[in-house]
Amino acid sequence: MDPLFQRDAYTRSLLAALLLAAGGLVAAQFTVLPAVFIDPTLAESPADAARSAILAMMALNFVGMVIVGAVYLRWRGYGWSYLDLRAPTAREWAYTLLATVVAIAVMYAVSILSTVLGLPEADNQVIEFIGDDSTMVLLMLVIVFLFNAPAEEFLFRNVIQKRLYAAFTPIGAVIATSAIFAAVHIPTYGLALDGTAADPMALVPIMLTLFIGSIIFGYLYVVTETLVAPIAAHAFYNAFQFALLYLVLEFFPEEFEAAMAVVVDLLPALAL
Template identity: 50%
Template sequence: METPTRLRTDGPLRATLVAIGLTVFGIAATQFTTLPAFLLEPALIDSPAETSIGMRSAFLALNFLGFVLAGAIYLAATDRGWAYVDLRMPTMRGWLYTLGGIVGSIAFFVAVSLIIQLVSAPTAENQVMDIVGGDQTMVLVMIVIVFFFNAPAEEFLFRNIVQKRLYTAFTRLQSVLVASLIFALVHFPVYYVTADSLVATSVSLSVVFGGSIIFGYLYAKTDNLVVPTVAHAAFNAVQFGLLYLALAYDIEEAEPAPSLFVDAIVSLL
């Protein structure tokens, strides 16, 4: 599975700059695709949690479709076409990697949650919580969104486009690390605007970086986009499922929710 040296036709700097450019282009595309949602519901800008579930869902779906649009434009502009997309039914080996990725990412999530609690490390809340608010129904909707929009769109752009593009200049392991670093840095604004400190932002970004390495490794080992996509979706679905249970416990029992547990979940979303 290693990329042969003769196929590495790019210099590391150029490949990295192209990868960063593709990422920036993806973010810019989301500004275009979400414009209809903002025009229909201006409240999404300042108080998204107060808008309808339908509008919030449409906004998130359009946001992730921006990544797909950016990737599609890149494929068309470079004459790579859709044949470049590694999308096929996994083999038994592929499904085993998928299962390993799900178990590994959840184990990583649990371990990091425990470490955060033990050392009382500050964390930053993801802006997605401004959209979800304390709405249990929206949390369940998020599980659907991560399967059909979030994970497929992010894996398509950051794995099949960005990471695969890096193969022309780096080994596969190096490509996973560089792509994961770029993926983590993309989340900087998402966490920084809600963080109390740069340390809190850094802690949350390190968690994103670690998770991205897991999914990038799955793609590097299988050359199949389905494998990291399913693992990524399942991982996020477990997070939102735990958040739903935490919110339900708080509401139904009329007792304080286990705040550290909730904080850990929210900080890792």
């Protein structure tokens, strides 16, 4: 293949991937507006907003990603067959469980390394909405399984990663997608809860966790060729963290602050 043509293919694929990821973030800012209009407290003091409003905003946030991915597939003329929604085999379910366990292990390994190196902790805007409400943590499990994991994996795996296959090797596409996936989460952690810029060093362990986690889920998608596998692994991974937080709030509330140091979720930006 002509090297010049190949470079052009790389550029087009990366540009499309970046635009799709950015489009998902922008769309989310609009799809959450109905929840904000219903309960303006979401924009002023999120922790004081009604649970129903917070849950609606969380769900609508992910709807934006689905809309962007669906519009792109429609524009490219792809039908339903483009969605890799085949049920995993028994072996593929085993791979999914393994991917979940490895992702959790990576999360803790990075957390321990961060503590050893004395890196600062970054705030997470999602925690601002949850606070110390254990019931809200349980309700977040619904968001994780029905909206968070399906929406993110659909856009980043079945749309972006699959689009990159046109120019990259499967592993190259996984790495590129994972870099983009980590980058789009910077708004979630890049600002302290008071609106000031977060310490850049605090982003290092989080971005590393997100990048490696996305590589694990992306490679799982390559191996299984079904979107159901990374959706399930992603959901189990996030659910583990929220379940851990719930147990802390219910039985060890005095350890809440310490728990925040290790609960690193993959929810996208919720800044209004």
